[in-house]
Structure formats: C-alpha cells, structure tokens
Amino acid sequence: MVKKTVLHDNFEVNFTLKGFTSILIGGYFFILGYAYKYILESFLIDGHALGFLSPEIIELVFISLAITFVVLASFALFFSGLRTARSFQQRFWNSKTIRFFLKFIIAVVFVFLLLTSLMKYGFIDLLMPVFLTLYALFLFFTKNKERKNLLFLSMVALLLGVLCFVIPSYWNTTFTILAISHVTYGVVVR
Secondary structure (H helix, E strand, O other), rough: HHHHHHHHHHHHHHHHOHHHHHHHHHHHHHHHHHHHHHHHHHHOOOOOOOHHHHHHHHHHHHHHHHHHHHHHHHHHHHHHHHHHHHHHHOOOOOOHHHHHHHHHHHHHHHHHHHHHHHOOOOOHHHHHHHHHHHHHHHHHHOOOOOOOOOOHHHHHHHHHHHHHHOOOHHHHHHHHHHHHHHHHHHHOOO
C-alpha cells in the first residue's frame, strides 16, 4: 500500500500523456493545423470573406486559435490526471503536481511570448520549427523512467522541427504528422 502511495504521488502519473488524452491532443493538433491552413488559403482567395480582413486581425485569430488549443490540451491533461488520481484514491494536487503545473504555465507563457515576438519581427518561417523544437524539449524533460516512450514522440517533434526549418512550406504537413504521432502514441501506449 505504501508503494502505491509513493508511485502515484507525483506528476508523472497525474499529468500523463497516454491513451485517450494523447488521442485528444492529436485531434486538437489536427484541427489547429487545418484551421490555420484554411484561414491562410482563404486569405489569398479573391472575394472570400476572410480575404477582407487585415493581417493584424488574422494574427489575432491565429493567436486566439493557439490559446484555445493550449486550453483544450491542458483540460485534457487535467481531467485525465484527475480521473487517474481518483481511481487510485490519491490527492490530485500535491507538492509535485503543483510544481509541475507552475512550470507548465511558465513554459506556455514563454513559448507564447517567444512565438509572438518572432511573428511581430517578421520571422514567420521560424514559428513552426521553434514551436516543434520547444515542444520536443518539453516532452523530453517531462518524461520519467516509466514513460520512456515519450522519447519517441519527442524525437518525432524534433525531427519535424528540423524538417520544417529546412523546408518552411511543410508547416501544415508537420502539424498533420505530429497529430498522427499523438494519436498513434495514444493508441499504442495505454
């Protein structure tokens, strides 16, 4: 009984990226990528309603979509962790999960500030490679001994970041591959 308490009194179990949570996040990546692609393609079509919007409004729409993605993915992680903690009759919020949550919030704010700064200064082609590299680092540093499979997801994100850096026009393809990787990871790792 003591081993069970020690095992489940940490963020690795409460905030886990496996099963249905990973499938949901993969679905969110897929929707976000295609929403971005649709908006950009519509912006270029003459006579389309989105074509009449200013670039500043399009940027705000993109930022709003990204914030919505982060909120939905965070809720998926939160509710999955809450369900896991309840199934083991453990407290969800403890010192380790609170520290992880604070680090998660700081990382999200840092990524948003960095990406919006890149966008503000015109480095649009670097948005996706930087995001994928930071996402790969985040996955790498949140792995634990029991979840070594996250290394594969981290490596996929890093390789996609390199690919997107070399060929910037593949940004939508990298979103799709990352979404498929998340869904596959969620199906395989339960």
